[in-house]
Amino acid sequence: MTRTFIFLFLMIFQVTDLYAQSVKPAWYRYYDSRGIPNISTNVTPNHIRYGYEALDQNMQVIQRNRAYNSEADIKQAPQRAALAKKNEADLKLKKAYSNSQVALQKRNDALLYIKKQIAFQQEQLKQLQNDRIYFKRQQLEHLRKVETVPVALKNKIDYNQKNIEVKKELIVSLHTQYDNTQLYYDKIIARLKLLE
Template identity: 70%
Template sequence: MSTFFAKSLAVKLKQNKQSLKLGMLALLLLSSAPLMADSQNKAVWYRYYDQHGVANISSNVTPNHIRHGYEALDRNMQVIQRARPYNTEMDIKKAPQRAAQAYQMESDQRLKKAYTNSQTAITKRNNALAHIKKQIIFQQEQLKQLQNDRITFKRQEMEYLRKVKPVPAQLKTNLDNNLKNIELKKDMIQSLQTSYRNTQAEYDRIITRLKALE
């Protein structure tokens, strides 16, 4: 009885050992599968066809590969990636477009750095326009005062002329200076109004671009 029990126990232990070995082998195979897949998917050879249709294979990419376009092959010579031929003429034609895109990207970065977002730009625009508007109002008030002064000077001049008296030199000087100051104020107001329009247009462009980037 004890002999039979011992034999049964030995058989079970042997079966357990075999099962354990099979399990460990399965785990090793499963764990190595991704590595094998990665190894197989890795480019080992690079093949291009020349103008005569002849295949050329090397372990690295050469200028000829780039010129003709090439295929990346794994260790089993299976194509895993294709690269288009490099077209010099097309590249030259696209150079201005790439330059414009690079300039736009650089400009966008400057806008983001300066304003962060469109709302910040709107606030700065409103502040800038309010400042210019304040200057315009101030200059307009001064212009109005100069125009009122001119009315007074002209009345004085007319009074002298009515009485057939010579117009005093000081009054003539006042009239001349007044006219010059009026013209200067008008030019200044016009310049400020132009600045207002340009500032508004520039900020509108900036705000529109920032909104497009958001």
């Protein structure tokens, strides 16, 4: 008995709700500052200022609309702008990557490329350091024999030292680039997972 009653109640509620949604407003009513109702067939600026009710042909309320509050609207403008900017950024992410798996693959490819660059630069640094050992041994040999170190050897040592410093800076820069790339893609992947 109770289940039947609940079922009938829900059916009546749904039919009433569908009827209310399908009914088009015939009148619009607002109450002015003195509480006097004003009715018209269209929405006027006063309707928006005071808030209004949409009425069907039988003068039954089918929808209520709150009064427009310019102060609240002004206060919410930065929030709406931020939300619009965020939605635009989300659309760009979806367009660029379509989903988190694509972004994950792009991240892995980018990180692999940087790792290869780091390995290559480290090999070159190792070669420069071996060259430095060789040049220093030659310099020590000249000094041991109490000979003047040739200018060409001094230039090679200076040039080698500068190249070692440049390679070290480049390797540090590549490590920073690796970390920044990982962080960049991790944010994108996390955001795309939320949007999926």
